[in-house]
Amino acid sequence: MDSVSNLESVTSAARAGAPSLRIRGLKKAFADVLAVDGVDLEVERGECFGLLGPNGAGKTTTIEICEGLTEPDEGVVELLGLRWQTDAKELRQRIGIQLQESQFPDKLTVEEAVRLFRSFYRHGIAVDEIIRTAQLEEKRKARVGGLSGGQKQRLAMATALVGDPELLFLDEPTTGLDPQARRHLWDLVDELKRAGRTIILTTHYMDEAERLCDRVAIMDHGRVIALGTPQELIASIGGEEIVEFAVGAAKDLRLSATAEDVCPPILSTEKSRQDGAPSEDSFSSALAPERTRKDGARSGLGDSETTRVAIDPAVLKGIPGVQSHRVDAGVHQLSVSELHTAVPRIFAALEELGLHLSEFRTHSATLEDVFVRLTGRNLRDE
C-alpha cells in the first residue's frame, strides 16, 4: 500500500505546521467578468478568518475555489499543506463545507440527513453528538421541510461538522436569517472557535465579521482591499469614532431676521425626507436633551421635512480632531479621534455658520466605516 504510506507522510508533513490555508495569486474570470483578481491569503490554524465584502465582491468564488468546487484560472491553493489537484480525496475527508444555497430534501428528517453525511467520512463525530451541538435535538425526527431558516442553517452546519473537519468553510452562514436566529448561529460558531477549529467564513454583515472573526479580509471587485484584525482595520482609518449629522435651515428660520447670517457656506440645498432613525447609541441618547433644547423652540424637526443644507467640506475638515468627511444622502459623516473634544467644536462651528442640527448621532467606528472609507460606497448599497 504505497499510496497510503505516501498519504500518511504528506499528512504528517502538513501537521508539522503548514498554514490551514494558503492562496497565492488567485484569479478567476466568468465570461467577461473578473470575479477574483489576484488574491493572496494565509489562514493560520485555530483562526476564525472572515472574507467580507458586498455581494459580487468575489467572496463566494474565492471560497469555492478553496473548497475545490471551482477551478481557478491562475494561482495556487493549499489547504492543510495539500492541493486539490493531487490530494482531493484526502482533502474532502478533512474539511467541512457549508454552502450558501444548498437545500436538503424536504422529506428527509434531520437525523437521516446527518446520518447520511456521517457515512461519507472515515472518522467523524457521532450523529447524536453533532445533533446536540447544533441544538437540533428537538427537531431530530422532524422533516427538513418543516424547519425554520435558522434550523436549516444549523442542519447545514451539522453536516459540515460531522466529519470532524480540521478546516471549516461557511459561506454566508446567516444570510436571510432573522436577528435571533443569527445570534443563535453566532453562538454555535463561538463554540466551534472555543473548540479550536479553523474556520473560514464569508459574510456581507460587518457586525458578524467583527463579532466572530479573529482576522478579516475586506474584498471588493475581486481584490483584497484590507486585511487585519477588526481592531487594526478600524484603527487604520484614523478616527475611532464616527459623528453623523444633518443640518437644516427651517423655513420659518429663513424668514426671521437672524436668517441673514445663514448665507455664506451654502452651496446647494436639497430637500430630503427626514430618516428619523432612532439611534440606540447610548451616547447619542445622552445628547438628546441638547437637541430638544436647540430644536424645541422651532416646532418639532423630527416629524417634518427639513431643507438640508450642504456645507463646504473644507470648513468641517478644518475642525481640529476631524480626520475625514463625507456626505451620504445629505448626512455628513466625520471620523474623529476624540469625541469629547471634537463634538463641542463641531457644534460651535455649525452655530457659527448659523445652521442648526436636524440629526445628530455618534457611534464607534465599525468595519462598515472602514469599507466606506476605502471604497466611498456603503456595503449594503450593493
Place this chain on the structure above:
Amino acid sequence: MNKLELSSLYQLTMVRFKLVLREPEAIFWIFVFPILLAVGLGIAFRNRPADVLPVGATTTQLAQALAADHGLKAMQVDEAQGAHALAVGDILLLAVARPDGVEYRYDDTNPDARNARLLADRAVQIAAGRHDAVAAQNELVHEVGSRYIDFVVPGLLGMNLMGSAMWGLGFAIVDGRQKKLLKRMVASPMPKWQYLAAFLLSRLVLLVIEVVVFLGFARLVFGVPFRGPLWQLGVVCVLTSLVFSALGLLVASRARTMEGVSGLMNLVMLPMWILSGVFFSASRFPNVVQPFVKALPLTAAIDAMRGNMLQGIALPHLAAQVAILLAWFFVPFVVSLRIFRWR
C-alpha cells in the same frame, strides 16, 4: 452504528428509497396506476361471444334467408334506406335482390363486413338449396395465453418499468441540481458513482414491490399465465429497470430545469410507447423500420417478457433481447457518469 449504517452506498440508497415512499403521488403512479390500467383494459377486451353482424336486405324473402344464420341479424329496408344505414354504420352489408340474383354492397377493407359477406352469401345459397360437399363440425377453444389481456400485461409491465425509472430519476436529479444539493454532495467525500448507483439500487428495491404487486394482480384476477421460469422473468425485469434508470440518468445528466428534463424524457419515451408493442404487436410496422423498432430497449424488454410469460421461452433463447438491454444499460450509464453536471 453498525457497519451497514456506516456504508455510504447503503445510506444513499436508503435515503432515496425513503424519499420515494414519502411521495404520495409516486406511490400512485408506480403501484396503483398500472393496476387501474390493467383492470380497464381487461374489461374492455374481455372475451365475449362472437359478435352478431347487422345486415340489411331489400326483400322479405332475402331478409328471412339471412336471418336464418345465427351470425347475422337481418332487417328489411328499401334500397335508399339501406344505402343510408350502410353509410352511417348501422349495417355492415346490404343485400339487394336483382332479377338475375343478389348484389352485396359492403366495404371490403372492414374485416367485419367481409365476414358478413361470407355469412350472408352462405345463408342465401343454403336458402336456395345448396348442400355442403363435406360434413364439417366446430369445436370452440378459448386458450389462456392467447387473449388480449395476456398480450397486454407484459406490455404494461415494460411500460411501467420504463416510466417509473425515468420519471423517478429524472425529476429527483434535476430537483437536486436546482436546490444545489448535488453541489453539496460533491463537496463532501462521497464517491460520485455511489450517488448515481444509489438511484439504480433504490429502483431495484421498489421494482420488487412494483412487479410483484402488478403481476400478482394480473395472475389472480385475469389468470395471466407464467410459462417460463419466474426467476428468469425476474432477471428480465431487473435488467429492464436498470436500462431505464441509466437512460433516466443520461436524460437528467445536464438538464437544469424541470421543463427541460420533462421535454427530453418525453422525447425519449414517446417513440417507445408507440413503436415498442405495448398495446399491439410491433410487427405491424413496415419491414423497413423493424430493425430500428427491435433495437429499442422497450421492444427488447417487452419481447423478452412476452417470450417468458406467454411462450415459456428460456433465457438463453432470448439472448438477442438481453444483449440489446445490456447495451442500453452500459452505454447510457457510462456516458452519464462522464457528462454529469454536478452544479
